[in-house]
Amino acid sequence: MRHMLWMAVLAACSGEPKPSAPASVPATTAAAAVQPAARRINPRLLxxxxxxxxSMGAPAPAQLVNLGRQLFYDRRLSRDLDLSCNSCHRLDSYGVDGEVTSIGANGKRGRRNSPSVFHSAGQFAQFWDGRALTIETQATMPIFNPDEMAIASPEVLVARLRAIPDYLAAFEASFPGGDPVTVENVASALAAFERGLVTxxxxxxxxxxxxxxxxxxxxxxxxxxxxxxxxxxxxxxxxxxxxxxxxxxxxxxxxxxxxxxxxxxxxxxxxxxxxxxxxxxxxxxxxxxxxxxxxxxxxxxxxxxxxxxxxxxxxxxxxxxxxxxxxxxxxxxxxxxxxxxxx
CATH class of the missing domain: 1.10.760.10 (Cytochrome c-like domain)
Known part of the structure; x- marks a missing residue:
């Protein structure tokens, strides 16, 4: 669809003598006068x-963000210790890997292009098909996807993280009381970090x-x-x-x-x-x-x-x-x- 703007210029005629023509305006001055109108965008549209x-939500505590950053880069969140979130969502490349589809477990390519993680937390749904409504829900789904990071079960992930003393301490600091190392808390930490990915x-x-x-x-x-x-x-x-x-x-x-x-x-x-x-x-x-x-x-x-x-x-x-x-x-x-x- 195309929209064209038409401007009609109306000139009034009278029997009165016409005033003498004003002095000519230098071209540069005339161009400067026209320029703002040419650049103007309807404020209602803007x-x-x-x-x-x-849109990305309130900033999270620094220790939770730091934990999420570590988890985002850690290949131990994959079955074969060879893939991290950053493998497909490279943060130094605007959150993408430049591939038509990304390579996951067993060298198998995924079905869809990997979208950027920058600004993803502010969107109304996650994934191309919207199967997760929040970044917290989305965050751990690739970890358990057999074609992506392929961790066998939540229990396997939790046991792996609990076995790392510094991770255990970091989870205890961010999630005091109760059981700190859970899939839900992994998701919360990853989401806290991703909410800061803004440009x-x-x-x-x-x-x-x-x-x-x-x-x-x-x-x-x-x-x-x-x-x-x-x-x-x-x-x-x-x-x-x-x-x-x-x-x-x-x-x-x-x-x-x-x-x-x-x-x-x-x-x-x-x-x-x-x-x-x-x-x-x-x-x-x-x-x-x-x-x-x-x-x-x-x-x-x-x-x-x-x-x-x-x-x-x-x-x-x-x-x-x-x-x-x-x-x-x-x-x-x-x-x-x-x-x-x-x-």
Whole structure:
């Protein structure tokens, strides 16, 4: 869908003598006067996009975050001691591994592209099919998935962690009283760490009033993005992560082998429905989509336009959208994600 803005200029005529023409305005001055209007975005539209703030939840105690960081990097959370959370969600690469699908236990590849863990805690559901509603529920599911980290049972994980004295002490400090080493507490620690995986970007500076934070091309790209209707699904603080949508809403998705959320609900209404991903850091997290089928951001933008909107974008439109998407990339918090010494 395309939206075009038409401006009509009305000139009034009268019998009065016309005043003498004003002195000409230098081109540079005229351009400066026009520039703010050309860059202006409707404030009502921008209200759909609050800057990065509270979606990730309140900060957790430092000792709990530190425990979660250790667990995130620890390969002992996998059956063969060869995989950690960071293996598929590399924190120094914006939380992805750059693979179409990630390699799990026994060298077997998974079925879906591994999404970034940055900002995942602020999304309304986890995994492409939404089978976990919270980051706490999601955190330990890969540990027990036989195709991922493949720990045989919760009892095996708990026994392994209890046998490490420094882990036992860390759990006792973070979870005083009762039995400190439980799967639920492992999940809580991992989630506490992941809630700190945030990357404020130039887009956030723009939203808080710094009009110099985006280039003219990036502002143009956001206007194209919004005029096309992309903001219906990619909205909010995380520019996504708030709804499910059908892959191939207008033109059928090329790869029909994965039925998406249908596998969770067994409802035909959910066939080919997937969580709309956050677009934060999207320029850094190729390949794209649940099936990893687009290796470039330019290609992904064109695929979305064709299959979700029924539109063929021009090179100029595509380039502008890609430019704006680049403004959503923030700096990786290198100190926060630094690999810790393990117990």
């Amino acid at each position: 209200r759909r996009f609050p800057p990065l703030g509270s 404020p970007s130039r887009w956030d500076r723009f939203l808080t009033g710094d009009e110099t934070a985006l280039t003219d091309r990036e502002v143009e790209g956001f206007k194209v993005f919004s005029d096309l209707g992309c903001v219906v699904c990619h909205t909010g603080e995380l520019i996504g992560g708030t709804s499910y949508q059908r892959a191939g809403a207008i033109e059928p998705w090329p790869n029909q082998t994965d039925p998406g959320r249908f596998e969770v609900t067994n409802s035909e209404a959910d066939r080919m429905m997937f969580k709309v991903p956050s677009l934060r850091n999207v320029a850094k997290t190729a390949p794209y989509f649940h099936d990893g089928s687009s290796r470039t951001l330019d290609g992904a933008v064109r695929v979305m336009a064709r299959h979700q909107l029924g539109v063929d974008l021009s090179d100029s439109e595509t380039g502008a959208v890609v430019a704006w998407l680049g403004s959503l990339s923030g700096d990786i918090p290198s100190t926060y994600i630094k690999e810790p010494a393990l117990p």
